[in-house]
Amino acid sequence: MKKIAILGALTVAGLAAGTAGxxxxxxxxxxxxxxxxxxxxxxxxxxxxxxxxxxxxxxxxxxxxxxxxxxxxxxxxxxxxxxxxxxxxxxxxxxxxxxxxxxxxxxxxxxxxxxxxxxxxxDGQGFIVPKALGVSSAKELDGATVCIQTGTTTELNLADFFRANNISYEPVPVETNAEGQQQYLAGACDSYTTDASGLAATRAAFENPQDHVVLPEIISKEPxxxxxxxxxxxxxxxxxxxxxxxxxxxxxxxxxxxxxxxxxxxxxxxxxxxxxxxxxxxxxxxxxxxxxxxxxxxxxxxxxxxxxxxxxxxxxxxxxxxxxxxxxxxxxxxxxxx
CATH class of the missing domain: 3.40.190.10 (Periplasmic binding protein-like II)
Incomplete structure (x- = not known):
């Protein structure tokens, strides 16, 4: 009886889950x-x-x-x-x-x-910098200010990457990609980091995209x-x-x-x-x-x-x-x- 009762309860639960689904x-x-x-x-x-x-x-x-x-x-x-x-x-x-x-x-x-x-x-996370900064690798960003969207995996990846390479950075928090783009172009940060696809889209919207370079490092998996x-x-x-x-x-x-x-x-x-x-x-x-x-x-x-x-x-x-x-x-x- 107990087994039947349990099966009955599971059936009811399954039906309820199906209805909710x-x-x-x-x-x-x-x-x-x-x-x-x-x-x-x-x-x-x-x-x-x-x-x-x-x-x-x-x-x-x-x-x-x-x-x-x-x-x-x-x-x-x-x-x-x-x-x-x-x-x-x-x-x-x-x-x-x-x-x-x-x-x-x-x-x-x-x-x-x-x-x-x-x-x-x-996708994977990357970095964009002004060409004038003269940086060719993200590992050269020791002490850099980096614009980063809050509430994203990029925040954690950024911390992991800099710690693993024994270099430091100063985060500049932004809420949206538009704010990140604005702050980066205004010089509030040396680099902007997000998914590489997002960097390509952001760079394409710049008035002079050729003045900015996406660095070669991809530091994460972003499915x-x-x-x-x-x-x-x-x-x-x-x-x-x-x-x-x-x-x-x-x-x-x-x-x-x-x-x-x-x-x-x-x-x-x-x-x-x-x-x-x-x-x-x-x-x-x-x-x-x-x-x-x-x-x-x-x-x-x-x-x-x-x-x-x-x-x-x-x-x-x-x-x-x-x-x-x-x-x-x-x-x-x-x-x-x-």
């Missing part, structure tokens, strides 16, 4: 809008254009999720968050997901009770990706597999240009399952069969989003590097759609 998906559908947390402004990743329309690499993930769930890539409320406010906004339910330059770490996953659903950019609240399993699945759909689409040659044609059926069973012409993957997510096709069609596959917003032909000028597909020597890899 479905809450965000239900809320987004009922609201008709996705509340997506983004950075306060980092050109190429997430920033409003001249007309106030948000655009960028991370913005593309938000729009893909909105397209998958709501059928409308524009049904998104973008909520700007800082390093300090982003986690509170997610934990409180102000936003449904966080899609900004946020590093997946043990404590954020386990202690702060968030679930990272994947990695959409493999960046979208996150949701713990216990929100159904919603986590939706965001995770939307990101995977963008990654898989690039691998299989599904683009915004050919997706309509491929949605009529192909000789590749994986593509057919991805686009909903075979199987019932959408139903398993609580969505319809065309959810992934809409996500991909919203702004293109992963490669299209990368090239349009931060690629080598943009002012940001980032190469694919580690963010190339696994078939091209990178780390990008989607689990199978089956």
């Amino acid at each position: 479905a809450a965000t998906l239900d809320d987004v559908k009922a609201r008709g809008k996705l509340n997506c947390g983004v950075t306060t402004g980092l050109v190429g990743f997430a920033a409003p254009d001249a007309n106030g329309e948000w655009e960028g690499f991370d913005v593309g993930v938000c729009r893909a999720v909105a397209a998958a769930v709501l059928g409308d890539a524009n049904a998104v409320e973008f909520v700007p968050t800082t390093g300090k406010t982003r986690f509170t906004a997610l934990a409180s339910g102000e936003i449904d997901m966080l899609a900004r330059n946020t590093t997946w770490t043990f404590s954020r996953d386990v202690d702060l009770k968030f679930e990272f659903v994947g990695i959409n950019y493999y 960046l990706g979208p996150l949701v609240r713990h216990g929100d399993n159904d919603w986590g699945d939706v965001v995770r597999w939307t990101l995977n759909a963008l990654i898989a689409a690039e691998e299989y040659g599904v683009t915004s240009a050919n997706i309509e044609e491929l949605s009529n059926g192909t000789d590749n069973p994986e593509v057919n399952r991805l686009l909903g012409t075979e199987g019932n993957l959408g139903e398993m997510l609580g969505l319809d069969g065309e959810w992934a096709a809409r996500a991909i069609g919203a702004g293109g596959n992963y490669g299209e989003l990368f090239e349009k917003n931060i690629g080598e032909n943009t002012p940001i000028g980032l190469s694919r590097g580690l963010n190339a597909q696994w078939t091209d020597g990178g780390l990008l890899y989607s689990p199978p759609f089956r």
